[in-house]
Amino acid sequence: MSHKKFSVINTPVHNIDGIAKVTGRATYAFDVTLPGMLYGKILRSPHPHARIISIDTSKAEQFPGVRGVVTGKDTLGIKQGIWRRYEELCDEQILPLEKVRYIGEPVAAVAAVTEEIAEQALDLIDVEYEVLPAVYEPLEAIKKEAPTIHEGVERNINVTRHIEWGDVDEAFEEADYIREDWFKCSGQHHMCMETRCAVSNFTPEGKLTVYTGTQSAYYHQGLLAGVLGLREGDVRVIAPYTGGGFGGKFELDAAQFCSAVLSMKLHKPVKIVFTREEDFIASKRRTPMFYYVRTGVKKDGTFCARESRMFSNGGAYTGMGATALYLTGFFHSFPYKWKGYRYDGYRVYTNTMPSTSMRGFGAPQGMFCSETQIDWICADLGLDPFEVRRKNGHTPGYEVPGQAFIGSCGLEECIDEIEKWAKAKGELPPNRGIGISACGFMTGGIFNWFDTPYSFSSAVVTINVDGTVELYVGCQDIGQGSNTTMAIIAAETLGVKMEDIKVHSGDTDHCPADLGAWGSRQTLMTGNAVKMACEDAKKQLLEFAYAEMGINIVYDLDIKDRWVHIVARPERGMKYEELVQKALRGKDGQRIMGRGYYTPHRKGMISPAYSYMMQAVDAEIDPETGKIKIHEVMTAHDCGQPINPLGLVGQLEGAASMALGYAYLEDMPFEDGKLMNPNLVDYKVIRSTEMPPSPSIEVDTYEEEGPYGAKEAGEGLTNPTAAALDNAVFHAMGLQIKELPITPERIRKAIAEKKAQEAQK
């Protein structure tokens, strides 16, 4: 654990785009207005499963103000998907030619001079459907007699995943106690403040520019090129600002695709904005999962073996589902050492909206099932939940057999901190309990499923004559503050101030390719690229400092706070701005540029580094109504070296809010394939005034793989909350709730069942 003294890192700073956002000056794709721009609207399927017999657009085309209508026939009909490496996982035509597979699936799009006209024209499109039988739940869809959603896909099984290490059966034999449970985890809507929106502008030179909110401008560049028959380099994606992503904005969406197809047909800019309802019914969602978990432990609480089977509701298409399917299984083992571990996951197509990645990426579901069962086992065996977690938890240098190499790991410190906090609370009143949950998470993925020869992250830095710095990164700021993080790393590395750094991101023509904001990868991966680029540029400057300062012994030189100096004698030096000018003159005025990149070198199959944390929820239940009141959500957290403590707090609070919503409020009920609450009245998210206090403390670790020791923060913390709350419910009232969200109805039902059981005894 080597800590340098930092000038910029670890100082709390506001996000560099904070003022723009709070003053309303930040412009999103929605704010883009181009000369001659048309407005598009999308006609969507009213059926969960139907064959398209014919689409007659002639009346709509003749409607005054309409400029054009497109259907699947106006496209290349390419089945696309983000898992480009595997053709069979590319299964979605955004404007399908033959079948619709969920209610809300696009079938046609209209462009008109106003949004209202486009909307009206939708009613004039005549689609003839042959309605097909539909299926909505995975355990139904895998049945032999279930309708086939994708031709040739037997039993609607989209992807399977098997993870195994150790001799699982032997390890079960060593166990003194075995427990098995069935769990059901719900879906969750990403609920970005910004709904899907794109402005596409196809120019006469055959180049397409798309302004859109995205988690990865580079993915959208590649995906659009693929489905439109253009070269990547002929597609430019610009993300002015992005109003949230949470895993839902790195696949191609219908706003992007339909606006592009319309713009290419009509040679005009076309804007499509999803309504809130469209965003609810026809974007994707967190994957609902059915989990069977069987766990064997020794009397003393030592974990022996676990086997799980998971069936997920994949919805109509693959999306990022294949990754979620793997990650849920991997993180279901986390953060513990298992002698034997076996996971079989089945992603099943259904006639509902596709499920995909969402903050936590499968881990929240896997950990909910794991962490609740652990507490129940502890209760069954009379063991201390802290002690059992400490005993079995990951430690620095541990290797998850064949899966992952653990570098830094502050899990034990996190458990200690939460235990201290919980003990300090003392005895709690009746119907109130503290539940805990440990977890860990990845810091970016190392598998190249997008199949790109580019480095995973890349950065270019240019030093201007006045010392200001242009930093070009392909990472995406979706509100999580990555541009601020990159500016901090750049300022620290170059030895300048925050206001010297200008971060350029979200434009594929100007920013180097980067896989973008998902899997908590940017701080580590792009951060490393930024550090390397800045070191490269700094080296070019320091050559001239050596020459200028006339040092007769080779000293180390460095720059801090714009002061170029001999490290051993910091008072001897020169101004940074002066050095930049000298270096420019010395190099004949040529641009001073530095380059950096990062591609993980394979160490395990998942991620270069893992964060750890423990969370506790202090909750109280009203036994009459089943309503939960949450008093506090406390987190102890290991993200390596924090880069921006203020941004970190924001990320952790945001994660707690989203994870609490998942735990006891947010749900997506369907009836006959129709989402019943596609609006913010009926879909409940926690508002800021409803948030309980959610403090956190950081434990001190240093991650060798990360820039200045940093690793994941802000996504992993969506993992523990549902389990911690469920455990609080368990400790408060002895209820074992195995289904999310933990609604008052479910609590009342559990209370009734418990009473009935007790009455039977």
Add this chain to the structure above:
Amino acid sequence: MSHKKFSVINTPVHNIDGIAKVTGRATYAFDVTLPGMLYGKILRSPHPHARIISIDTSKAEQFPGVRGVVTGKDTLGIKQGIWRRYEELCDEQILPLEKVRYIGEPVAAVAAVTEEIAEQALDLIDVEYEVLPAVYEPLEAIKKEAPTIHEGVERNINVTRHIEWGDVDEAFEEADYIREDWFKCSGQHHMCMETRCAVSNFTPEGKLTVYTGTQSAYYHQGLLAGVLGLREGDVRVIAPYTGGGFGGKFELDAAQFCSAVLSMKLHKPVKIVFTREEDFIASKRRTPMFYYVRTGVKKDGTFCARESRMFSNGGAYTGMGATALYLTGFFHSFPYKWKGYRYDGYRVYTNTMPSTSMRGFGAPQGMFCSETQIDWICADLGLDPFEVRRKNGHTPGYEVPGQAFIGSCGLEECIDEIEKWAKAKGELPPNRGIGISACGFMTGGIFNWFDTPYSFSSAVVTINVDGTVELYVGCQDIGQGSNTTMAIIAAETLGVKMEDIKVHSGDTDHCPADLGAWGSRQTLMTGNAVKMACEDAKKQLLEFAYAEMGINIVYDLDIKDRWVHIVARPERGMKYEELVQKALRGKDGQRIMGRGYYTPHRKGMISPAYSYMMQAVDAEIDPETGKIKIHEVMTAHDCGQPINPLGLVGQLEGAASMALGYAYLEDMPFEDGKLMNPNLVDYKVIRSTEMPPSPSIEVDTYEEEGPYGAKEAGEGLTNPTAAALDNAVFHAMGLQIKELPITPERIRKAIAEKKAQEAQK
């Protein structure tokens, strides 16, 4: 003269932005619309010279819809100018604090929610002036009793310039014949299709973005930073497209400055668009000049000596006038060898709009006076104008003593071609004549008056995975096609196709600093930088081709038309796209980037290379009306290696049109300091249907300093036309017109005078 065989260079191509322009899809600053944008209008002085006593903006500020008013008091009051290296030449406050010096000078600016409201509010601003005596002509303004326009500037002499070589007096003594004449050259309006326009957006982070038409985004970045007290790096200038420049759009203008000041005060985007009238009265213009020329020659036509005195009407401020003052004197000697040469130029302040650079940059005036007098001398001595020009003309390798080194020079070939053409015309009818004029011009300037440590030109190139190329240049396409030229040079150097190159220019955040489009510098300077950057990138690729192709002897490798091959055995090779992918994988996916730059290494004081040309005008005069009918304008031209023959023709035709306008149509008459024709009804420019045929032929030269042998084209050809037309008038009717433009009135007057003289005889 070494010629390579080119794949792309010297093939006629349409400008890469051609389709965008003819379809109306190209967007200019005028088309930029930002959320919350306000509209600004400028209040202008009605007096040619007055002291500002007070400005009361209170009524305007209270006008409904008005958001703010600024005057000089809202600025830092910095006197600015583009000759940053010399403080005394920075003499213009765009919103002056004390005095106005010409009619139309800005005194205040209003921002409102609509342009109409802003316009109405101007009437509510109450300015109290003390009107001062004014002076409009330089020969008046240098008089002792003339009013002082700038305090401390004696006799209103703004700048003086002296050029001299050889022993001029001795050289005159060798002359057999000496002739002296006084000439008067008029001003000319730049007449850009796009009037001045800027959208300024000051953001809460303290950064300013200005969308504007410009000849040099980098200059405007530096100039705005200087007057607004910002760092260069905190100002971003974006030139979406620029609708013409012609020398008038690289100084700071009031649209840019006032919109920026308003935006900084109001924290809103502000757009200011000049009306056509504002553009006429309150932008700048070609410098009007009074020339005294005394030339001594031998009987056989050998040039001995010339001395000139020139007084220019500088108008109210310096602008680029200091450069024009020097260049007119230098090019007044062109393209001939003088044993002795002396020039004294005086730039004089007057109470008219400032004069500045305009296409030709002083040379058209200097050459008009020189080339007409040469024909008159030939007539006086009975010599052949072709022969005399051939005898005295520059030759390759000639050094203009102490001034310039001539590399390639195709003057003699040009004279031969035009002579052949003229002879082929045979005997002409009465009142019709052919006039000729030789000339040469610079290919960019080498003097660093903007005082920048950056290289004069710079380029960065990135190769994408699909083989497309991002080319970043700071040069400015103002309609002359420089982006096309750079794309051609890049495609040729990298061995790819035109459609592979994406040119990025006109954005200071993304494009390396470049001095921009003036003095015909970009093809040579930016072209060299682009060539170097592409060679740098190509070298990085070819390393992998060596490795891949398993060559056991060191062969030269090259790329042509996307085919990577052994130069000696072109059939052996691999696909370029494949090589790019291999190189990317080989470099761990790091971006492939090349850098290049160009800064002239001092060879003389002016330019790295000189173009040469001869033009002939075949014109007929109606002796009754004095009206001129131009039958043909023929040019023989040496621009080294043409890069794009089609673009070249466009540039030469455009130059001929502008120069013809200057010769006999365009004029800027003032009455009491007020421009009398500030509109396109009264100001006559040649329309396309009025253009006479203007063919051209290129002579074959190769310029060592230029990329692939290229040098200037399209600006130099504004130099010869006025003299060639005047010489045609002379040969048609024996009239010696010494004043521009050559209007019917002036011809009638000259006919009358000639008749009177003949009658006297």
